[in-house]
Amino acid sequence: MSIGLLGTVVFWMLAVIAVLCGAAVFRVDSMARATYALAVSFIAVGAQVLILGLSYIGVITVLMMIMEMAIMAVYMIMFMGMNPALMPMNMVHGNKAAAVTAAGVFAALATGILLAPWPDRAGVPDPDPTAALGEALIGSKMLVMIVVSAVLLATVVAALVLALPRGRYDRFGDDLRRRPPADPQPGGVGR
Amino acid sequence: MTVQLVLLVAAALFSVGLYGALSQQVVVMVMMGLELMINGVILAAVACYWFLTPTPTAQVVLLVVIAAMTVEMAMGFAVATLLHRSRNSDMTDMATDLSG
Amino acid sequence: MSGQVGPLLPEIILLVGAVATLLTGSFLPRPRQWVARIIAVAALIAAAAAAVIGLAASPVQVYDLTYTIDVPTGVARLVVMTATLLVIGLGVDELAGNSRESETYTLLLLGALGTVVLSGAADLLVLAVGFLLASIPLYALIGMIRTPAAAEAAMKTYLLGALLGILLLLGVVLLGGVGDSTRYTELTAGLPAAPTGVVAVAAVAVLGGLMFKAGAVPGHFWVPDAAQGAGGTAAAFVTTVPKVGALVAVYRLVETVPDTTHLRLLVAVIAALSMTLGNLAAFWQDDPRRMLGWSTVSQAGYLLIPVAAAGRSDLALPSLLVYLAGYAVSNVTAFAVTAALPRFRTLADYRGLAAGRPWLAGALLVSLLSLVGTPPTAVFVGKLSIFTAGWDGGLGWLVVLAVLNSVASLFYYLRWIVPSLRRGAPDSGPLAYRPCPWATTTAIVGGTAVVGVGLTAGLILALAS
C-alpha cells in the first residue's frame, strides 16, 4: 500500500513544518507564540498520521492538541497574569548544556536510525484500520483500555486534588450541608 | 520515503523537545518541551506502524501514547497550579528548598 | 481470551474499592470520613485475601497473554497490599479529619493498583499504562499537603516522571516496532531477530522509565525530595510501594530482552551506581526522612542485583521477592516512626527516644538494622539471597561493592540509632511529646513484622523457587 507521490510531497512538507515549528517553540519571545508554534507542530504531525492512513488517530491527535492549547492559554491568563501576545521572555537555564545534550541525543538517535538494519514490513495494513483498532481494543488489548480508564480516574482525582486549594468541606461545611457554598467569589465554581 | 527518514524527523522533534525540557525555566515551557518529545514519539509510532508492523497493536500503541500525553499534561497543569499557589512562582529554579 | 475475571480479582477489588472510597468520601461529613478509610482498608484486605488465593493457584496468563499472574505477581500483590495497609495505618493520625482524607485513600489504592499492574504486566502496553497509573497518584500524594516543600517535591517528581515516562513510551514504540508485537511471549521470540542496536536503545529507554519508579539512578532525584517534602503518609508510600512493581517489571523485561543487548550489565552498573550514590548522599543528611529517602535509593541498588542476575541464577527471582518483602516492611516501619513523631525533623531530635518511648525506639532499631541487613530481620535473608544470587550469576564484583556499601550504610543508620538510645533532656525530647498513637502502633506492628518476615523468610523463598 502506498501513499502516492502527492502524499509523499505533502508528508515531507508537513515534516519540515513540524520540526521548524517545534524549534520555534523555544525561539519565539512570547509564551503565546510558543503555544501556537507547538500547536502547529502537532497539527502537522496529526496530518502526517492522517496521510499514513490512520484517520481516527490523526483526527484525535489534532483535536486533542487544539484543546490542550486552549487550556494552556487559559492557564496563562488565569495564573500568570500576562498578556499572552506581548510578554517578551527569555527564561532559560543551562542553555548550553541542554543544547549539547539534545544535539548529542539527536546524533546518537540518527546514527542508530541510519545504521540499524530495519526489518521489512511485516504484513499489510488493514483496509479499515479504525475498525481493526476497535476490535483490538475490545479484544486482545482490552486490559490496556481498562487500565487507561483507571488512569483517567486517577488523573481526574489527582489533578483536582492538586489544583484546587479549597475542597468540599471548605465550601459546604464539615457536614456538607451548607447551601449555598461559601465561596469567596460567587458563581459556584469554588473559587 | 523510508522508515529511516521518518524516524529521523521524529528524532529531530524528540531532540528539540528534549532541549526545551532541559533548558526552560517556566514549568509550562518545560511541559511544551515534553509535548514536543511526545510529538516525536507519535511520529515514530506512526512510522513503525506504516513501515514495520501495520497491525492494530501499533495503533493501540499510538493511542496509548496520546492518552499518556493527555494525562501527563493534565497533571502538569495541576502541578504548575499547585506550585503557583503555594510558592507564587512557577519557575523551576526558584523551587530549591529541597536539596542535598 | 477476555473476561477472565477470577484471576484478576485483587486488581478489580482495588479498583472498585478506590471508586467506592471516592464516592463514599464525597458524601461523608468531615468527622465521619473514617468510613472511607474502612472501605479502603477492607478493599485492601479483601484484595490481599484474593491475592493469597491467587498465589495458591497455578500461574496463568489472562487477557490474551497481556497479564501474567504467577508467583512474582502474587508476592508483589501481597507486598503491595500489606505495605499500603501499613501506610494507611501510619497515616491515620495525619489524615484523620483532613479535608482530603478520602481522596488520599483513593489515590493510595489507585497507586497500589498501578504498581500491581506493573508487576503483572506481560505486555509493553500494559506496562506503559501501569506506569502511568502508578505515577499519577504519586504526584498528587506528594503535593497533597500543599506546603511549598511539598509543591516543589511534586513538581520535581512530575517533571522527572514525565520525562522518563516519555522515554519509556519511546522504548515501547520501538520495541513494538521491531519486535512485531508488544506481548512478552512474542517479543521473546521476535526480538533476537530484530536489529540489536534498536532493541538495546529501546530496552534502555524502557529501563530508564522503570528506574523512575524504582527510584534508582538515573531516576532517583525525586526520591529524597519527596521523602522530605511530602506528608508522612505519602513519603512512606512513594518510597516503598512503586519499587515493588517497578522491580518485578524490570525483572520481566530483562528476561524478555535478548542477551545480546547486555541489558544485564547495564542493570548491574545502575545497581552499583544507585547503591553507591544513595549511600554517599545519605551520609551527612540531618533530616531523618531525607536520609531514609537516600537510603531507599541505595536499597533500589541492592534490589537490582538479582535483576542483573536474572536467568543466570535459580535464586534470582526468589531473592528479589524476599528482598522486596523485607524492604517494604522495614522501610514502612522506619517511616512510621517518623510519622509518629512528625515534629522531629532532625536526627538530634530523637535523643532520648529509647528512654521515653522504648517501643517506638525498638521499632526504629529493628527497622534500621533490617535495612542494614542484620539478622534475623527481614532484609537479612533478602541480602543473603541477593548476594548469593549475584555471585551465582557471575556478578562477584557487584556483590563485593554491595557489601562495602552495606558497611558504609551502617554508618548513617547509626547516626540515627545512637541519639535515640542516649539519654535526652526531659522537657524537650520525646518524653515531653506524645507520639501519634496510630503511627506508633503501626511502627510496632511493622517492627514485629520485620522480625517475623525475617524468621519466616524461608516460606517466601520456598514459595518463589
Added chain:
Amino acid sequence: MLSVLVFLPLLAAVILAVVKMPDAAAKVGWLVLSGLELLMVALIWTRYQTPPPGEMAFAQREPWLPGVGSSYSVGLDGLSLPLIVLTVVVFAACAVYAWREQHRPRAQAALFCFLQSMCLGVFAAQDLVVFFVFFDLSIVGMYFAILGWGHGQAARSALKFFLYTFLGSLVLLLGFIGLYVAADPHTFDMAELTRQAPLRDSGWIGGLVLAAVVIGLAIKTPTVPFHTWLPPAHTDAPAIGSAVLAGVLLKLGTYGFVRIAMPMLPQAWQAWTWVIITVGIVSVLYGALVALAQSNLKRMIAYTSVNHMGYIVLAVGAAGVVTADTTTRQIAVIGAVTQMVSHGLITAALFLLAGVLHERRGSYQIADYGGLAGPAPRYAGLLAVAAFASLGIPAFSGFIAEFQVFTGSIGAAPVTALALPGILIVAALFLRALQQLLTGTTRGKSPDFLDVRTSETLAVAPLLLASLVIGLLPRFLLDVIEPASRVVVDLVSR
C-alpha cells in the same frame, strides 16, 4: 537440649526486656538463668560422647530456608563443646560481677542474655547461615553493650568496633556465598560442605573464597593488621563487656578457622598456610610489643589479646603444612583450641579486675596507682594470679595451651619459633604492670582503695580456678578436644 541451651537466654532476654520489674529482680533473674545454663552445660558435658568423624553430638536439624539450601542445624563436637562451656562460664561470671551494677541493670541483663544466646548459637551452629546470623547479632549486641554502658569515648569506640566487625562479617558472608555457589548441590550445610570441600580443584577462586572467609574471621579475631578496633573498644567498654568481648567474642573468629576455613577449604588453606603463619607470628610479636608500650592497663590487656590470638593463628597455620608430620599438626590444633578456652577464662578475669580499678577510681592508667597490695591485698592477689596465668605460667591453662601450640607448631613449621619471644615480652609487660600497680609505696589513687567485694571475688575467682584446674589436670579437656582436632587435621590434609 542444645537448642534449649542456646535459646533459653534469648527467652530470658525478651522477658527481661519486656516485663517491667525491679532492678534487683532483673539481677536475680540473670543469676538464675546463668545457674540454669551452667547446670545444663554440665549435663551436656557429662552426656557428651565423642561423635564419629563427620557427625555431631546433640545434633538437631529443622528446615528453615529451604530455598537457599539452609536449615536450622546445630550440633556439638570437641571443638565447640569446650567453647560452649567457656561461654556459659564467662557469662555467669559477668552475671555475678554485675550484681552491683547501678546503671540500667535490667536492660543490661537483657542485653547480656541476648549476647549469651548469640555466642552459644555461633558455637553450636552447623549451618553457615545460622552461623552468620548468630555471628552478626553478637556484633550488634556487643555494639549496644559498649554504647550503653561504656565510658570515655564509648560512642566512637563502639562505632569503630561495629563498622570494623560488621565489615568483617559481611566479607565472611561473601566467603560463605562463595562456598554455597561452589557446592553441588548448592547448600549452606556445614557438614555437607566439609564433606564436599567444594573449591578443592578451583585454583585461585578457592584462594579468593578463603581470603574472604579468613579476612572476615581475622577482623573478628583480630589479627594484625585488622586489630585496630580492639584497643579502643576494650578501653571504653564496661568491664563485663570487655570480659565477654575478649573472653568469648574473639573466639568466634578463631573458632571459625578450625570449623569453617580449614575443613571446607583444605587446599586453599594449604596453599596459603604460610601467609597465615606469618600473620600469626607478626600478631604474636606485634601484639606483645605494642602491649609493652601501653600505659593504660586495659589497652595493655587488649593488646595481649592480639598476642594470644596470634598463637592460635600460628597454630592453625602450622596445621596446614601438610608436608609435616600429622602428630605435630594435631598437637598444634589441640593447642589452639585449648588456647581459646584458656584465653577466654584468663582474659575475662583480667578485664573484670581492670574494671574494678575503673569502678573505684575512674582510671585505667597504670601510673595513677601504686602499692595497691597494701590497701587491697585480695585484689592484688587475684590480679597477680590472673597476670601470671595470662603470661603462661605452668599450673594454669595458658601454659598447657602455649606449650602445645609451640611444640606442635615448631614441629610442623620450625619458623614459628620466631614467635617464642612473644612469651617473654608478655611476661615482661605483665610483671612490669604488676610491679607498678601493686608494689612499692601506696601512692596516687591507691590509698583507701576498697578491696574486692564478695561479688567481684565470686566472679573472678572461679574463672581463675577453672584455669588452674585445666592447668593441672588438662586431660579432661584435652580428651574432648583431641578427637575433633584429629578430624580437623585429617580434613585439612585432603
Added chain:
Amino acid sequence: MSALSPGLLLWLLVTLPAAVGAGLCLAGRRTDRVAGPVGVAVTVAVTGSAFAAALVRPAVAVPFVAGADFGLGVDALSALVVCTVSVVALLVMIFAAAERGGDVPTAPSRFFGLMLLFLSAVLITATATTLPALLFSWEVMGATSYALIGFRWRVTERVGGGLTAFLTTRAADLGLYLAAGAALAGAAVAGAAVAGAAVGGEPVGGAVGGSGLELANLPALPAPWRDVVAAGVLVAGLGKAAQLPFSFWLSRAMLGPSPVSALLHSAAMVAMGGYLLLRVAPLLAATGWAATAAAWVGAPTALVLGAVAVAQTDLKQLLAASTAAQLGFVVLAAGVSATAGGTAHLVAHAATKALLFLAAGAWLNALGTKALPALRGAARRWPLVGVCATVGLLALAGVAPFSLWATKDEILAAARERSPVLAVVTLAAAVHPRRMPARCWRWCGPDRPMTLPTGMTRRNPAPAGFRARRRRRCCRWPSVRPSSGRWPCRRCPAGWPPLWGFPVKPGRPRSS
C-alpha cells in the same frame, strides 16, 4: 610409708608441699601464726619422702598435654639431688621459722606458702622424666622465685630484682619450648621412619609423641632435631644456672630475704640449671658440639665470676658470684660428661652454700647489713655462726678435707682428658676461690668490734613506718654503736665489666 605404693610416694613428695603451699598463700594473714611450724613440718615430711623415694626409686607417668605424659621418676642422679634439696630446704625452713627480725615475719603465711610451692617445683624439676613436666616445674620455679625475691613488695627495688631474675631465666626458658617442639618433630620423624606410613591413624598422645618428649630418649632423636633440642636445653640450663651471659640476674636476686637466697642459690634454682645439664649430658655428648659449648661456657664462668666474687664487698653478692662460679664447674662437668663428679660437686656446693647463706642471713638479721666491711668482728660476736661460716668458706675454697676439693679435682681430671686448654682455664678458675675465704675472713674475722653504719638508714628509701620499725630493732641491740658512715673501699678493684651484672663498686648495702 611402707603401705604406700612407690608411685603414691612420689606424688606425695611433689604435691604435698604444693598443696600446703597454695593453701597457705590463699589463707593469707589467717594462718600467719601456724605458717612456720606447718612449713617445717611439711618439709620434714618431704625430706622423709625424699629419702624413701631415693631408696624405692619410684617412677610414674600420667597423660598430660597432647603428645606427652607428665612423667616423674627418681633415679640415681635425681635421688641424690632430691635428698639434698629437701635437706637444705629443711634447714632453710627451720632457719626461717626461727627468724625474728628479718623479712619473713612480715607475712609468714605467704612466705612459707611460696617457699613450699617453690620446693615442690624444684622437686618436680629434679624428678621430671619428660620435657613437659620439666618445663612445667621449671617455669613455676621461676615464678615462685620471682614472688620470693620480691617478697617485700613495698620496696620497688626488690620487686625489680625478682623481675630481672624471672625475665632472664624465662628468656633462657624459651630454649626449652624450642626443644620441646623440636623433640616432638624429631620423634615424629623417627616414628614415621620406624612405623612407615602408619602415622595418620594413631591417637595423639600415644607412643610416638610421648617417647620423643622423654628426657631419656632425647639423645636418640634424628640429627637436625637433636641439635636443636640440645641447643634449647643448653640455653635453658645456662640461664637457670646463672652462667655467662645470664649471670647478672643472680646478683639482683640477692635482694630477696636470706632464706630465699639460701634456697634459691644453693640447692635449688641455680643448681637446677646445672642439674638439668648433667641430666641431659648424654644428649649434649651425642651432638658433639653442645657438650663442648657447655664446657666452654662453664669454665670461663667459673674463672670470671670467681674473680668477680673475690672483688665483692657485699657478702651475699660474694656468695652469689661464687655460686655462679661453682655452677660453672658443674656445667663444665656436664660438658665433659663427668656426670658423677658434677653431681657430687653440685651436692657438695649445695651444702656449703646453704651454710654460708644462712650465716650471711643470720648476720644480716642481727646487724642489718651484709656489707663485708660492716661485718667486721661478726664472727667473734657470734662464734657458732662464725665457725660454720669458716667451715663453709674453707670448703668453698676447695681446701683439702672438704668436699668441694675432691669433686673439683674429679672435674678437672675429666676436663684434662677433653682438652688441655680447657684444663688450664679450669685450673685457673679453681685458684680463685682460694683467695675468697681469706678475704671474707679478713673482714669478718675476730679483730675489730663490729659497727653499724648509720648512713644506711638515712639512705634507705623505705617508708617512714618501716624505718621506725628498724630503729626499734636497733634499739634492741645495745652493742650497736653509731660510727662514721663511711666504709673502707680501698680494696675493691674498680672496673669489672658490668656484663656480669655484679656491682663493680661496693655500693650501698641493699637491705631494707
